[in-house]
Amino acid sequence: MLSNRRRFLAAAAGLAAAGPLAATAAPRPVRLVVPYPAGGVVDVAARIVADEIGARTGQRFVVDNRAGANGKLGAQAVRSAAPDGQTVLVGSLFLVLNPLIDPQAGFASTDFEPLAAIGAPPNLIVVPASSPLRSVADLVAQARRQPGKLNTPNPGIGSSNHLGLELFTQAAGLDVLQVPYKGQPPFVVDLVNGELHFAFMTAALALQQIGAGALRPLAVVSQQRLGALPGVPTLAEAGYAEAVVLPWNGWFLPAGAPRARGAQLAAEVETALRSAEVRRRFEAIGAEVPTAPREFPDFVAAEAQRWKRLLAEGRIRVETA
Incomplete structure (x- = not known):
């Protein structure tokens, strides 16, 4: 009897101690x-x-x-x-x-x-600040005059940049040279230096370079304008709505x-x-x-x-x- 009573009291004490801990325990991560x-x-x-x-x-x-x-x-x-x-x-x-x-x-x-x-973030079509291109129409016109001569980065097969580029060049009837890169950051320097003529580039990376005066945006690859660049038209506004690929x-x-x-x-x-x-x-x-x-x-x-x-x-x- 005494042994059973002691076991009961010990168990009750254990439950009392565990109660507050259980109530305040953090959810599983x-x-x-x-x-x-x-x-x-x-x-x-x-x-x-x-x-x-x-x-x-x-x-x-x-x-x-x-x-x-x-x-x-x-x-x-x-x-x-x-x-x-x-x-x-x-x-x-x-x-x-x-x-x-x-x-x-x-x-x-x-x-x-x-x-x-x-x-x-949506992608932007950007060119080096030194480029004479000021619009998507300028880009299309130059690419048509120089088929196979304009370089553009491909940061990964199946990326939104790659897919948007493919649909845009097909819609505009362009022949451009895709240069493979492992992601977007590695091509930034080449783009700023003019070794690449244009790029489909995430706004997350492009905005800093645009703010520094190193890149110029031609279009937002979206159906709506970007709040940070209200004066930059969308690719849809430029006449290529079917080429919009949203990340x-x-x-x-x-x-x-x-x-x-x-x-x-x-x-x-x-x-x-x-x-x-x-x-x-x-x-x-x-x-x-x-x-x-x-x-x-x-x-x-x-x-x-x-x-x-x-x-x-x-x-x-x-x-x-």
């Missing part, structure tokens, strides 16, 4: 897999949203940068993770394009559930994750994007805040169909060898 290098625009945008969610809800995020292989490493890491809602992929165009162009992609777009868009980023869970968890995370992203602080930080990197972030699943499905059609029509060169 969410692993946020970013398939790009730390400090890049996608990484920064993802951290801005995660910071806001964490500040409001107490949710902790651990950013796991899995850069390389055009997004493949990050996607495969999330595909193989437990679908418990604690591992999130920051996905972009590669997620729908890679399975269409790379037999060794190692994943399908259906392996992931899109939650919400987080936005991205996009969003949060994904592995397929099979609890629907309630997905809805919760999507709602948290949407709320975060309404924050004045998030909008201020996005503006600083030239990123556009999506107007309807929770329509992301429909957007991703439409993107998959768009690129499947364009590839079938042979309008995109995607040599991956």
